[in-house]
Amino acid sequence: MNRKRVAGMAGVAAACVLLALAGHILSEEKNGIVTDAGGNEIARLMYGSQTDDNQMDGNRTVRYDCADGYEAYIDLACREAAEILCERKGIREEEAFRMLVEEEMTIQTAFRSDVMEGLLDVCGEGRMPSGVLATERAAAVGDTKGHVLACYSHSAEDSSRNYVTYPTYAGSTIKSLSVYGPAIEDDIICWSDLYLDSPYWRTVNADGEEEVWPVNTGSYTDKMWTVQEALKKSNNAIAVKVLKDYGVGNSCRFLREKFGLKTEVEERAVFDGKEDDVLSHIALGYLAAGITMRDLLGAYQPFANGGVYTPMHAVTAIQTGDGKECYQEEFKATQVFSPETAFVMNRMLKTVVEKDGTGEAAFIEGLDICGKTGTSDESRDNWFVGMTPEYVCAVWYGLPGAGMKNESPAVFREIMARVEHHEGLEYQKSENVVEVAYCEKTGLLANEFCKEQKAGYYKKQNMLEECDCR
Ligand SMILES: [Zn+2]
Missing domain, CATH: 3.40.710.10 (DD-peptidase/beta-lactamase superfamily)
Incomplete structure (x- = not known):
């Protein structure tokens, strides 16, 4: 069995709070904005200074301010937004980060602060239940339509690592x-x-x-x-x-x-x-x-x-500072x-x-x-x-x-x-699946002679044959 730790996987998540940016002469006053699902601001993007931590050598940086514990989500949203801009405009990542600030863009996300607060309450500093005090930990909540609603990541090994986008063994x-x-x-x-x-x-x-x-x-x-x-x-x-x-x-x-x-x-x-x-x-x-x-x-x-x-994605739309729609999410459901x-x-x-x-x-x-x-x-x-x-x-x-x-x-x-659950919701069922009793001895469709029976779910197109217990 392969016991080696996954190697060479870093690089997916680089600086968490500081986003790399090639050297440009930049205005100090401009801000990009990240909003939640309701349009409320949850983070502000701005140019960093030469003295900020984690700055890439010789480069100016873009950084963001957000509430404690929100970093993993903001990191996810900013990187997604940058990726979208790179694809649409054929630019490099650092140019995309600069554009988010320089053009005072708004990144709309699926973020839900109520879900995030529940997540933080459990996973936040020193609050893991059941005696789990792992310094390396993460959690994420999504809906069933591809939206990341909230996520959290903490790493003592590398504070810039975002475990939401960092590969590990499943x-x-x-x-x-x-x-x-x-x-x-x-x-x-x-x-x-x-x-x-x-x-x-x-x-x-x-x-x-x-x-x-x-x-x-x-x-x-x-x-x-x-x-x-x-x-x-x-x-x-x-x-x-x-x-x-x-x-x-x-x-x-x-x-x-x-x-x-x-x-x-x-x-x-x-x-x-x-x-x-x-x-x-x-x-x-x-x-x-x-x-x-x-x-x-x-x-x-x-x-x-x-x-x-x-x-799974965080970003639902991007607008430029003058309110022009720059991106609207497209569902790639399969x-x-x-x-x-x-x-x-x-x-x-x-x-x-x-x-x-x-x-x-x-x-x-x-x-x-x-x-x-x-x-x-x-x-x-x-x-x-x-x-x-x-x-x-x-x-x-x-x-x-x-x-x-x-x-x-x-x-x-x-x-x-800690999360609000709407009443009366059910998983999508299928009319082509039936619940029937199977014989525990043979795994086949139970008949009246099968002594031990249990219920199972079966596709009609792959139905069990009847058991031969007599
Ligand atoms: Zn049987």
């Missing part, structure tokens, strides 16, 4: 995207298909001891598990086996084409006939290029909204899963937060919560990505070497408990 949160979602989409698996909980590899090491891979959090039961149970308890061996059945190359393509994730290293390995070398990358969340919180948040939206993916697959996955992800699921601590009475946990080796990454019919929310923290329980589901619960 751990098991990737299983829904790389294994179970696509395999259900292609009718390779269904809710109660049975897989043996046993290692994918058994080898004998130099000392004559047996080694097994992958390692599960618990010991192997050597029993048949349903796919749903494997997701609920985040069984690594079964994720690998389902991935092999679906196809490693297919999964790489799915992640790249549907979510824009970087899978070059993995696709190269598959091409070279070495797909088993990258099983942990795809099935267990160790993609060589990593994944950002923004991308992970976006990729979970389809499980809340009937299968539609919109890249149907990445069928409504049937999205709903079956949604119901499976709901079982993760039920009793004995890895995300049990995310449960909130009266809210229909779904989600998935993820951890990487030695607690370097601790994830929970969850949803309600109204929101998607990702929580991450790093505690390298701690080897402690992942507390992110509890952090998610604390955040969601």
Whole structure:
């Protein structure tokens, strides 16, 4: 298994408060503005001075002022706005930053201060619940239409790092995207298909001891598990086996084409006939290029909204100082899963937060919560990505070497408990999905003789055969 930390990924988030700018003679009085969803100012962009911290050598800088804790969001919005200007005007990033100030532009965002205050209350300095005191941590809340409503990031390692856009390992949160979602989409698996909980590899090491891979959090039961149970308890061996059945190359393509994730290293390995070398990358969340919180948040939206993916973004419009519309958001929504697959996955992800699921601590009475946990080796990454019919929310923290329980589901619960939820909202269902009883012994459609039965959700087009218990 690849245990190396993702290397060479910095550079995504450079200076947080100071945005680089090539040397120009600039007016000191001008300001760009960032507003929230209601048009209220939440940050002011201005020229920095030569003495500001983090200034790039020899360059003037653009900096911003905002409330404490809002930095990650303002950084996200400014970089997005600069990217938009670069694309539209064919200019470089530092010129775009200068233009935002010089032309006194207004960047309108989807920011919601009520959501942000809830987030800060939980994730702010020294306020993480459940004893989590990670110096490296972040959280983000989005709606189900691609808008980042609020986000927070804190890094003691590098104060300019924004973990919302900084790649880390996804751990098991990737299983829904790389294994179970696509395999259900292609009718390779269904809710109660049975897989043996046993290692994918058994080898004998130099000392004559047996080694097994992958390692599960618990010991192997050597029993048949349903796919749903494997997701609920985040069984690594079964994720690998389902991935092999679906196809490693297919999964790489799915992640790249549907979510824009970087899978070059993995696709190269598959091409070279070495797909088993990258099983942990795809099935267990160790993609060589990593994944950002923004991308992970976006990729979970389809499980809340009937299968539609919109890249997560903060900026909704940009205007120049004289009020001219410079940019209006265009929705780039795509149907990445069928409504049937999205709903079956949604119901499976709901079982993760039920009793004995890895995300049990995310449960909130009266809210229909779904989600998935993820951890990487030695607690370097601790994830929970969850949803309600109204929101998607990702929580991450790093505690390298701690080897402690992942507390992110509890952090998610604390955040969601502070956010306003509209009553009567439901996930998008599908008429082509039915809830039926399956036989626990065979995983097939239960008949009157099947002694132990449980309910599962199935696509009509991939319906179970009847069990032969008599
Ligand atoms: Zn039966």
